[in-house]
Amino acid sequence: MKDIFSKAVFLLIGIIALLGVINSPAALLLGFAYTLFLNNPFKEYSHKAIHYFLKISVVGLGFGMFIKETLATGKEGLSVTIYSIFLTLTLGLLLSKFLKLDLKLGHLITSGTAICGGSAIAAISPVIKAKSKIISIALGIVFLLNSIALFVFPAVGNFLHLTQEQFGLWCAIAIHDTSSVVGATLGYGDEALRIATTVKLSRTLWIIPLSFFSMLLFKTKGERIKIPYFIVLFIIAILINSSHMLPETATSFIVLIAKRLLILTLFLVGSTISIKDLKSTGVKPIVLALVLWIFISIFSLVYILN
Template identity: 50%
Template structure:
């Protein structure tokens, strides 16, 4: 009887995990909530051992990134890149280089630190999701980086508009600053829309341009983390990501379909975050300590203040 009860209990756990995972494919669950849900289930021991979370997460992350490519307007992204090429390139590579040195200085796990740097440099969770498979990051490394980014995103959503008004920034200037200094596109849109329509348009367009830099950064990341092997792991999903952008550009008559794929991909990415959260344990969080969060905060302060000074005095 005890054996049958145990089996029944495990079946209930498996069902709860699957139901919540599927629920993440709906708009009812946001990205941070999905990550917390996964972590909570892992803490309570409700994660099925029969599921290879690492393999499943890597595949679904790759698929979601490819789908997000259909949401990139190539014309707008190229124009925005030309207009803000200097500040985009400088902010991305300076953040990655600074992150590399700080990761060594704080003795943080190399891949975790690099993912936090990539998320800060480009576009938050999407960049982390794209770079993680390219460097063969583990679930706990990816999840810690995502957690740091989501915390700072939440802060930026409320703090940036307040600072913008205090400094009496123009709509255009605030839009540029939001696109450069706020991690995720969703938070960029939220902060910029609270500031004004022109700020929203500027921020969204420039953020699209930054999203294109996922492609070269993923390839560079694969080179940097190839390890002792002479062979480079080619992140094929990035090639398909490029192909998705090209299809949306070459065949513009199917924008409704592309938008549908883009929206589905965003929800698949939310489910990925649920799976990543399910791979986190309390022990792993304790072992990591506060250093990853300190790294994320320092990088964020540097990119926020330096870009703000440039926008206010040199643009």
């Protein structure tokens, strides 16, 4: 009976998220609260759904963008992207050695902070032959910080009176996962959302050179490097929208569905955060992740403001 009740509540919240009744932070909180009081009956499926829903949502958002603006935005965020990735990777490597942390765990946390959270961790893990427990710890810490960012960043943005352009760029650089980047900017404004999505996805391409660097660092050979193919679909969506191949009503509807699916994805993310798993990680990985996150947040904010 309890199992049926928990499944019914889970599906009900999912439907509410899809209908747009709740916003991004509320969806994440509901997911976390649900797992706290009821065990997620679809935990394995939730992880798979997050993987696919996020990519579908991002491609859908492409139908609300235009190629000229996208190229300009990508160029604008290029310099801060290069500096932030290089400095974060360097600091992460030094801190991992200083804290005497497992180097593979430190590298995964650093990679997730430097580029794109879970996507970077998933891409780099097979390259360095990381064990499943290490991958889980890195993902758990990144998801936790993503959850905090969803609430902290909009509050700081409003307090500092950041423009939509500044806020979108800041979120793209300093928030780990694409889902939380989009979630944080959804309520801030369409321009912030457009800039954040574009810069974050162009940043995701850095997974490729990072994979080669990781192979050299850990002296691994013959491992397949994962290329984020959904970015190609995102670019195709922008090109379709820019050429006006579809009527505006159709593209607007696709963007709306993409945003709703993103809110559902954030509920699923919240439902997969485990307090037990986070407690078992120990203090050192969390200290590393927190220091790197604070560094990249402050560095990118100062850079953008100046």
